[in-house]
Ligand SMILES: C[C@](O)(CO)[C@H](O)COP(=O)(O)OP(=O)(O)OC[C@H]1O[C@@H](n2ccc(N)nc2=O)[C@H](O)[C@@H]1O
């Protein structure tokens with residue numbers, strides 16, 4: 001039997017850091033939502049007790065460094081499953097982009113193996129397992145739109161935001177999340193986003209208010225180190241995106257747009273100096 005799972009990318013509509021914790025992580029307040037750019041996973045049981053990963057993408061690890069591998073090993077160990085699995089990862093989400101591609105693959109693996117092996121693990125428990133794999137994994141298990149606090153694992157679910165187009169553009173650089181959090185001076189943040197306003201805009205499905213409330217404190221660090229991300233933000237705004245923000249620790253920048261005619265214009269404009277541009281929608 002083969003099992004298929006989609007692993008969508010996330011964007012951070014807002015990302016605030018409250019303080020650095022004693023365990024090295026940062027206490028955050030983020031609003032996250034899923035978009036319809038997704039990796040596709042195929043899972044099949046193997047006769048041998050082993051985990052095997054393949055991918056058409058030549059640039060990701062396929063051994064125990066892969067988050068899908070780690071998710072499979074975690075579920076096997078925790079539920080004492082003596083069976084093996086073959087996982088094929090069709091990567092569509094750019095890697096190290098701030099779009100949680102690896103985390104979403106891990107979450108999809110948890111969901112898929114739960115089905116493949118008939119484990120009946122409740123979704124809440126899958127999210128708890130996800131905490132062991134990474135801060136974004138619990139959110140990726142259930143998707144939707146949520147306020148994430150703690151180090152990202154405490155989730156309060158929100159309704160879907162106002163419908164709109166999302167233009168994603170990734171400059172040709174890879175950014176390490178650890179490096180960006182490591183360089184952030186949590187007690188010297190100049191401008192915190194207004195998380196409450198973002199929540200209100202989502203609840204009211206108010207697109208303009210949502211655009212005004214966009215904010216990400218990690219931008220200060222990434223834009224300083226990688227000027228091309230700042231240039232990309234400015235270009236997207238100039239081309240007419242109604243709201244523009246860097247996602248996660250970057251370098252992907254997203255623009256929110258309501259008018260379809262404007263989307264095509266911005267897409268064509270960006271393709272001039274950025275190879276990886278995607279037009280997607282928020283998953284409702
Ligand atoms: C930037 C975001 O993607 C926004 O959604 C997340 O906050 C990061 O999520 P993630 O990539 O799943 O993060 P993890 O794999 O748990 O951690 C990667 C690195 O980021 C740092 N990190 C992560 C989350 C957090 N709240 N504080 C941190 O300081 C960790 O110290 C670690 O060095």
Ligand SMILES: Nc1ncnc2c1ncn2[C@@H]1O[C@H](COP(=O)(O)OP(=O)(O)OP(=O)(O)O)[C@@H](O)[C@H]1O
Pocket residue numbers: 059060061065066067068089094095096097098099100101102103105106136175177248249250
């Ligand atoms: N299944 C996977 N897909 C992509 N990268 C993976 C995967 N497993 C492990 N990695 C490694 O994880 C690192 C980060 O990749 P990923 O695409 O998850 O970053 P990201 O989008 O910035 O994540 P986040 O937004 O959660 O910080 C890469 O260096 C990559 O080699």
